Amino acid sequence: MKALRHRTMAGYSWAMLVFLYLPIAVLMLYSFNDSRINAVWSGFTWKWYVSLFDNRQVMEALWNSLSIALISSVLATVFGTAAALAMKHYSLRWRSVFNGLTYLPIVIPEIMMGLSLLVLFSQIHLELGKLTLIMAHVTFSLPYVIVIINTRLADMGKELEEAAQDLGATAWETLRHITLPLISPSIIAGFLMSFTLSLDDFVISFFVAGPNSTTLPLYIYGLVKRGVSPEVNALSTLLIVFTVLLVVAAELFRRKDSKSLTF
Amino acid sequence: MKTMINLESIEKHFSGSVVVPPLSLSIQEGEFLTLLGPSGCGKTTLLRMIAGFEQPTAGEIYLDGKALTSIPPYQRDMNMVFQQYALFPHMNVEQNILFGLKMKKVEAAEQQRRLEEVLQYTQLVELRKRTPKQLSGGQQQRVAIARAIVNNPKVLLLDEPLGALDYQLRKSLQLELKNLQKNLGITFIYVTHDQEEAMAMSDRIAVMNKGRIEQIATPAEIYNHPKTLFVATFIGENNIFRSGDASIAVRPEKIKIYPKDSELDKHRKNGTITDMVFLGNMSKLFIRLESEEMTVLAHEYATESRGWQAGDQVAIGWSQADEVMLT
Numbered sequence: 001m002k003a004l005r006h007r008t009m010a011g012y013s014w015a016m017l018v019f020l021y022l023p024i025a026v027l028m029l030y031s032f033n034d035s036r037i038n039a040v041w042s043g044f045t046w047k048w049y050v051s052l053f054d055n056r057q058v059m060e061a062l063w064n065s066l067s068i069a070l071i072s073s074v075l076a077t078v079f080g081t082a083a084a085l086a087m088k089h090y091s092l093r094w095r096s097v098f099n100g101l102t103y104l105p106i107v108i109p110e111i112m113m114g115l116s117l118l119v120l121f122s123q124i125h126l127e128l129g130k131l132t133l134i135m136a137h138v139t140f141s142l143p144y145v146i147v148i149i150n151t152r153l154a155d156m157g158k159e160l161e162e163a164a165q166d167l168g169a170t171a172w173e174t175l176r177h178i179t180l181p182l183i184s185p186s187i188i189a190g191f192l193m194s195f196t197l198s199l200d201d202f203v204i205s206f207f208v209a210g211p212n213s214t215t216l217p218l219y220i221y222g223l224v225k226r227g228v229s230p231e232v233n234a235l236s237t238l239l240i241v242f243t244v245l246l247v248v249a250a251e252l253f254r255r256k257d258s259k260s261l262t263f
Numbered sequence: 264m265k266t267m268i269n270l271e272s273i274e275k276h277f278s279g280s281v282v283v284p285p286l287s288l289s290i291q292e293g294e295f296l297t298l299l300g301p302s303g304c305g306k307t308t309l310l311r312m313i314a315g316f317e318q319p320t321a322g323e324i325y326l327d328g329k330a331l332t333s334i335p336p337y338q339r340d341m342n343m344v345f346q347q348y349a350l351f352p353h354m355n356v357e358q359n360i361l362f363g364l365k366m367k368k369v370e371a372a373e374q375q376r377r378l379e380e381v382l383q384y385t386q387l388v389e390l391r392k393r394t395p396k397q398l399s400g401g402q403q404q405r406v407a408i409a410r411a412i413v414n415n416p417k418v419l420l421l422d423e424p425l426g427a428l429d430y431q432l433r434k435s436l437q438l439e440l441k442n443l444q445k446n447l448g449i450t451f452i453y454v455t456h457d458q459e460e461a462m463a464m465s466d467r468i469a470v471m472n473k474g475r476i477e478q479i480a481t482p483a484e485i486y487n488h489p490k491t492l493f494v495a496t497f498i499g500e501n502n503i504f505r506s507g508d509a510s511i512a513v514r515p516e517k518i519k520i521y522p523k524d525s526e527l528d529k530h531r532k533n534g535t536i537t538d539m540v541f542l543g544n545m546s547k548l549f550i551r552l553e554s555e556e557m558t559v560l561a562h563e564y565a566t567e568s569r570g571w572q573a574g575d576q577v578a579i580g581w582s583q584a585d586e587v588m589l590t
Contacts, residue, residue: 162316163349165336167363167414177362183354 024240025113031233047181048234058235061219068130072137073194079138080145085092085179088147088153099150105143113140114207121208129210136208137201138222141194148193148254153179185253188228192250196243266328267292267418267450268313275308275324275474282308283474285322290418290452295444297453297461300471301497306454307422309471313452314343315419327417337366341418343413346426348403350395355380356406357391363414377413385409401432410445418450425460437463458498462486470494492589502559503589510589517585520548520560520569523576531580534559536573550579 031049035042052058085100105113118128119135126132160182164174173230180187202217216239223232269289276285279563283305288405290296298306311317313324315336324331331339342363350359360381364374367589383579385405395403405422411419423442425433441464453463460483461468469479470493478490489495495503495512523533533553540547548561548571559579571577 159345159347159349160351163343163345163351164335164362164366165316166343167410168315168337168366169362170337173366178351 013242016060027233028237028240030207030229031237033230034232036230047239048230052231052234055231057214057219058231061214061216064130064213065216067170068133068213069195072134072198073141073191074259075134076138076141076145077187077191078205080142080190081149083142084149084153085175087150102143102146105140106147110140110203114204117204118207127210127218128213129207130213131214132208132210133205133213136196137198140201140204141197143226144193144197145190148190149186151184152183156182185256189250189253192253193245195251198241199246200243264291264293265288267294267326268452269325270313271323271325273309273312273324274320275305275312275317276320279481281474282317282407283312286474286476288469288476288479292450295441295451295464295466297465297468298456298471299458299461299468301456301495304471305474306456306471308474310343310452313418314341315339338375340416342414342416343419343420344404344407344411345507346422346424348395348407348424348427350403350406350410352395355392355394356398359395359406360410360413364409367414368520371393381409381413384412400428402437404428404436407526408440412443412447412449416449418452419444421451421453423455424453425457426455433460440464452461462498470497472497489529489589490570490590495587495589500560504557508545512587512589513581513585515547515560516562516564517581519560519580520550520561520571521580522565522579523578531578532559533576533578536571536575536577539571539573548582550577 015152030041032044032046033041034047054097083102087095090098114136117132117139121132121135122126156179160178161174164178165171169177200217201215202221205215205218206221214222216235219230220235220239223229266289268288270286272285273283274281274285286309296308300306308317312319313331315331315334319332326340337545351362351369354362357378360378361374364377369377382391385408387402387405387409390398390402390406395406398406404427409422421440424483425436428436429556437505438459440451444464453461453464465482467479467484468485470485471494478485478494485494485498489498489501489512491502492510492512495501500515502518504511504513504517521531532555534550535553536548536557537551538549540549543565545562545564546568548563550561551557552559561579563569
């Protein structure tokens, strides 16, 4: 009886996973399909991947995506870390106000964020392009960086910093020798998170991209309008694999960090 | 003897409420002074003000004659041993100990010399390359002390440094700490809520309650002649007899028990033994009085046992010299 119930539960869990991952698995599978028609399997091939790398437009979109992701995530990480460190010094009441305002953009519908950024950029007559994309990506990545580092700082408490000061370290020396080394895994996790968010973003980018700043998700969307080709599957597969790797790396850094504080 | 630390009318308010009302205190060079009190009595706040982590709302603190209020913690010539030790988890034992010397830009050869000396002294030589994670609680505690004393501070501040350790280890470390203090001749300001610990180590104890110092004196004086009701009941066990506005305290070991209606004594009261707790070297006897709503606690040492049992009708008495008037 117990074994039966156990098996039913396990079966349910597997069914859940199939439900979650079947669409992605199908997409990945057909990226290796020899036939141009998605519905028919006619043998294994790498050719769609090869043709991707020969495609100048794809390479340009890839370059746009990577450069925007890199610049925006570096900026978001620097600003976010500084903001989290500054927020620590506010009194409890102000800190919760700041925290609340920081988390809000995470739950605001992306389409609103995109629209409001578009309105803002056109108000200040900023031409849509890479610059506006980077600014938008920094905006939506910042809250995540701040949340990750805030959590870490809260776990760390103030005793270690006080101990450093007690031993003769100035505020700057404390930051350099104690605080930054101890939160560095969270800083890296925040950076990887921003990078992933930037790489994957479609909705907000759709509003603020210009003609010469097409990113990969935007390019894929453009292709889909002309029908789903095996190249799209191949490109999506690459994007998914890369994203998963980044997220796993971010999580590993975050875990390493929370472990390092407990004796 | 010169005054090492002098607190002049120190006050601390936190968002409108008074945590420490005006308080003055002076601590001698080489003294082991304990701030003793229940949690929330202001002892930790007082210690943190001396260290510089909290600013007094009013008053001034002097270290060796120098006013401290405008001096940040990192320039104060004293070090603190934190409750949870606050060892830097990303540094090994050596690096933890050297941190203070590096920050003060002590010359490299001198750093090494002092490191070796303090490692020897705290028996950490074999553990020098370990990180805090790889150390036991007692070892971490030794590192915390080594990290503080390597700087040759004028004053060492200790915030319940034994609080996280188990009973046996605490006992042996109490002695170690006391010896360390005697040998180094550093002024110790020690915060604890554990009266036994305070009794065992201190030259003087300041008993604190609601931000005030109720009494400051040697452990023997505090035990034998408590000034206030709070001190009398917080330190050790006590029987408080009230008559009108006056209260007197008599320690349980000073209470004598007689068979009812014999050995007449002018302080005697009649009662019944309600409970007995056997503790090995002695028993605790709880005696319910006839004349008033009160249970008296008496200690009877095993060597003087008269074989009392619960339910016995007895009389209690004490000599007048053992009475302590409370205010």
